[in-house]
Amino acid sequence: MTVLQNVGNWLSERLEWEELIAPLKKKTVPRHRLSYWYFLGGITLFLFIIQVLTGILLLLYYRPGAxxxxxxxxxxxxxxQFGWLIRSIHSWSANLMIFTAFAHMFSVLFLKAYRKPRELTWVTGVVLLVLVMGFGFSGYLLPWNTLAFFATKVGTDIAGQVPLIGHPIMVFLRGGEEVTGATLTRFFGFHVAVLPGLVFLLLVIHLLFVQRQGMSVPPSVEKEWKENPAARRELKFFPNFALRELMAWYVGLGVLGALAALFPWNLGVKADLFASAPAGIKPEWYFLFMFQALKLIPSKIWFMDGEVVGILTFALAGLLWMLLPFFESDRKARSQQWITGISVFALVFVITMSVYGYVAK
Amino acid sequence: MAMLQSKSHASAFPRFLLATSLLLLAASLSHAQTKNSCLDCHSALPAQLGVTQEQFSHDVHEQKGLTCVSCHGGDASSDDPAQAMSRKAGWKGPIERRQIPQLCGSCHSNPDFMRRYNPGLRTDQLAQYHTSVHGKRLAAGDSKVAVCTDCHGVHDLRAPNDPQSTVYATNVAKTCSHCHSDAHYMAGYKIPTDQYAKYTTSVHSQELMVRGDLSAPTCTTCHGNHGAAPPGVASVPQVCSTCHVFQAQMYEKSSHKVAFDSAKLPGCVVCHENHAIAHPTDAKLGTGPEAVCMQCHTPGDQCDQAREQILSQLTQLNSAIKAADQQLALAEASGMEVSEARLGQNEARDALTKARVAVHSFQVKEVSANVQAGLKTANKDLAAGQQAMVERNHRRIGLGLSLLAIAIVLPGLWLYIGKIEK
Amino acid sequence: MATSEHQLPKIKGPSATTLPRRGFVEALLGAGFLATAAAFIYPVLRYFVPPQAVDPGGDSVVAAKVGDLKPNSGKIFRFGSRPGLLIQSADGQYRAMSAVCTHLSCTVQYRPDLKEVWCACHNGKYGLDGRNISGPPPRPLQAYDVQVRGDEIYVSRRREG
Known part of the structure; x- marks a missing residue:
């Protein structure tokens, strides 16, 4: 112990980290019946770290190119050796991360944690979610198997439907008019350089916001505490909350290991540029709700192409979604319920469409 | 004709088309002014005499610039039927069936004439027709037999490589069946009328009609087209060997060749039938209802023993392949990567196919050589599948140990938190 | 996660009387951390070790050594997951193509007597450039690029476009 302490002292004299971690030591986490939801962001972060680590390992052997x-x-x-494990963990963790990110978003929404002054935390969070889905989309193509090839074809095709800017976007994504080896090279670049850079930057901002503003207390709990200040309870972030988070991470690690060992991610069949598309091409599950909704839109709405209308609607909805906190007013008015209504609708919509898309042929 | 126009002609066709179309353009300019009064009336006439411009426009002859007059004679520039269809103007009158081959042949058997339109096209159709059963009977005065127009159509006669042509590869069988499946029409000829029905059950028909493999045989592939006749008993193996080379080579050297020839039996057809050629199964070598060997051979003799050995070897390889497939499927279902072994399975299947081909040598050792090679591969794949399952178990043990470690940490953390919060 | 409970698990610290020996919790935790670290690091270290099997190295394989083939002969080699055919023509030139017949996927072979590529299954024939000449094959065989480097003959897939 003394050796460790000596090293610690030696370092602290030079780094003066006491000052750096002082805010962490001061930080507290409100303790109430809904505190469980505070773990979700941390678990997402944990899975992201796993992604970075396994991703770097995969880079040792992976080679982009058709x-x-x-x-x-x-x-x-x-x-x-253990390549199967690293890749399976990377794939499983990617999917779990997108799931926990979604869950984190909806928990923030229902606990109203996006309210003033946390609007920007929400905005960075939504952008992060989009980037994470970009990770999923680009990473899916990298093994260059048939399913991924066609999913990419369909996905970039949808992007190409947008009026005016659609085609240039599609060409930019594909690195040409068609999905080819050039697309793979590009997606690889997005996946290992562009997106990690952006995500890292936003993640730092996102976490800084969380540090500066502390944890939000849900309105219902806040009300109770206002009525009865004695009931207010707090937990020190470090080490009390952090250790609990660590437990959650350990559980996550176990789940990941079990999934990877029991259900290794399969590889599929190598993509053939000239093969005809297999029947029932579907995107990854996290795009399924959009995919299915677009499929349900009639091909012509008034004078416009139905698919285009759908894509523009999704784009607009995404934008409004990102700006959601700014519609919240301080007055305890209908607007609050209005936003909750929208949130419930969004959740039901996403779940229903995903399930429908999964079941539909 | 479909058969005659081989691939090499097809590739030269566009160039030829360009050249002729230039020629025809010049020709048609002068034709354009020329009036074709025939269609004015005949497009309004009922079925037998009726030809519409629409119908005739599909006709390859029309497309090359020929008109009604080219075959029927007469004067198409006159609106007066009496003048247009006057013998003086060269009108030939109603064309009798028996005259048709000669009429078509007047151009199609003339190399100098045909060279102007399609230099690649053969000009021996009429000569071949005279050697066919159809042609011989026609010469003998039987006008029920097929003449050119019965197969090729008339007035909307399309080129044989046009998928809508009556003699396009996928339509040939249907075209032949018009007469040959009509029991009433064929009554006087003492030949069966079930060829088409049988053919449609065959593996050849499956390949041609269902898979769309245009190289798969239809009626004319074995019988000839213009010279259509049943292949003689002696030439059956030659005909089949056009595609089934190895089988024929082995059969030629086999004891069956000698036996069948002396008994005047039609080679391949003895075991495989002629029109209802089914995809052969190993059951053919067995003793069940599909079995063929024991229709001639005596149970227990030397040949029967060989048959049994061949069958058991094929069965052995077949079940070895299946076992390996199952094992690999099991490994795949557990998420193991066994694509290497899957690839090997193709090799094993190839060996089984070769062994089945080798049956036509009727030698145990020929079959055995292929079977042994296949067994070696199949067993290797089986072992790979089993190894994958062992590996899977290792993974699970590793997982168990890791989970154990995590299971130690969790209560440790729990207790530690409890301790610092006390 | 259950929300029915009213607080985060309030861990009941072992009371002073039942407290195990002071170091027990730390020891348990330390052992657990070490074990999980081992479970973590071991696979990663093994992962770093380059495998025995040579990396397939993409679309280029050594099909044969110079001298393996006599003029006017052919050899089947493994090309990725399918067989390929390397031919030395009578004039000494090397050519390579897929050995999978485009008709029913049998493996084709070089016939020195015909100076053509021949499929035994249904008598299909291809030219030395892979073009289908006669018989059932509907399409040409895919031709590959051949390069002689040193005494090894490399075969690679033709680049797109």
């Missing part, structure tokens, strides 16, 4: 990508992933899965 002629090598599939073979190199196959090599990782079959030849490299």
């Amino acid at each position: 002629s090598e990508a599939f073979e190199s992933v196959q090599y990782i899965m079959t030849q490299v």
Whole structure:
């Protein structure tokens, strides 16, 4: 123990970290019946860290390029020791991370944690979610298998439907008019350089906001506490809350390991640029609700193309969603219920469409 | 004709088309002014005499610039039927069936004439027709037999590579069946009328009609088209060997060749039938209802023993492949990567196919060589599948140990939190 | 997560009397951390070790050594997951193509007597450039690029476009 302490002292004399971690030591977490939801952001962060670590490991063997990508992933899965584990964890963790990010978003929404002064935390969070979905979309193509190839084709095609800017966007994403090896190279660049950079930047901002503003207390709890100040309880962030979060991370680690070992992520069949599309191409589950909704829109609405209307509606809805906190007013008026109504509708919509998309042929 | 126009002609066709279309353009300019009064009336006439401009526009002859007059004679520039269809103007009158081959042949058997339109096209159709059963009977005065127009159509006669042509590969069988499946029409000829029904059950029909493999045989592939006749008993193996080379080679050297030839039996057809050629199964070598060997051979003799050995070897390889497939499927279902072994399975399946081909040598050792090679591969794949399952178990043990470690940390943390919060 | 409880799990610290020996919790925790760290680091260290099997290296394979083939002969080699055919023509040139017949996927072979590529299954024939000449094959065989480097003959897929 003394050795450790000596090293600690030595470092602290030079880094003066006491000052750095002072806010952390001061930070407290409100303790109430809904405190469980505070874990979700942390778990998402944990899964992101796992993604970064396993992603770096995969880079040791992965090779982008239409002629090598599939073979190199196959090599990782079959030849490299524990390659199957690293890749399976990367894939599983990616999916779990998107799930927990969604759950985190809806928990923030229902607990009204986005209210003033936390509007910007919400905005950065929504942007982060979009970036994380971008991670999913770009990463899905990297093994260069048939399903991913066609999912990318369909996905970029949808982007291309947007009037005026759609086509340039599609060409930008594909690196040409068609999905080819050039697309793979591009997606690889997005996945390992562009997106990590952006996400890192936003994540730091997001976490700084959380640090500066502390944890939000849900309105119902706030009201109770106002009526009965004695009931107010707090938990020190460090170490009390952090240790509990650590427990959650450990559980997450166990779940990830079990999923990866029991259900290794499969590889599929190498993409063939000239093969005809297999029947029932579907995107990854987190895009399914949009995909299915677009499919349900009639092909012509008034004078406009139905699909275009759908895409523009989703774009507009996304934008409004990001700006949601700014519609919240201080007055205890209908607007609050209005936003809750929208949130419930959004959640039901996403779940119903996803399930429908999953079941539909 | 479909059969005659092989791929090499097809590739030369566009260039030829360009050249001729230029020629025809010049020709049609002069034709354009020329009036075709025939269609004015005949497009309004009932079925037998009726030809519409729409129908005739599909006709390959029309497309090359020929008109009614080219075959029927007469004067198409006159609106007066009496003048247009006057013998003086060269009108040939109603064309009798028996005259048709000669009429078509007047151009199609003339190489100098045909060279102007399609230099690649053969000009021996009429000569071949004379050698066919149809042609011989026609010469003998039977006008019920098929003449050119019965198969090729008339007035809307399309080129044989046009998918709507009556002689396009996928339509040939149907075209032949018009007469040959009509029991009433065929009554006087003492030949069966179930060929078409049988053919449609065959593997060849499956390939041609269902898979759309235009190289799969239809009636004319074995019988010839213009020279259509049943292949003689002696030439059956030659005909089949056009595609089934190995089988024919092995059969040629086999004891069955000698036996069948002396008994005047039609080779391949003895075991595989002629029109209802089913996809062969190993059951053909067995003793069940599909079995063929024991229709001639005596149970227990030397040949029967060989048959049994061949069958058991094929069955052995087949079940080894299936077992490996199952094992690999099991491994795949557990998420293991066994694509290497899956690839090997193709090799094993190839060996089984080769072994089945080798049956046509009727030698146990020929079959056995292929079976042994296949067994080796299949067993290797099986072992790979089993190894994958062992590996899967290792993974689970590893997982168990890791979960155990996590299971130690969790209560540890719990207790620790309790301790600092006390 | 259950929301029915009214507080975060309030961990009941072991009371002073039942408290185990002072170091027990720390020891348990330390052992757990070490074990999980091991479970974490071990696979990663193993992952770093390059495998015995050589990396497939994309779309280029060594099909044969110079001298393996006599003029006017052919050899089947493994190209990714399918067989390929390497031919040395009578004039000494190397050519390579897919060995999977485009008709029913049998493996084709070089016939020195015909100086053509031949499929035994249904008598299909291809030219030395892979073009289908006669018989059932509907399409040409995919031709590959051949390069002789040193005494090894490399075959690679033709670049797109």
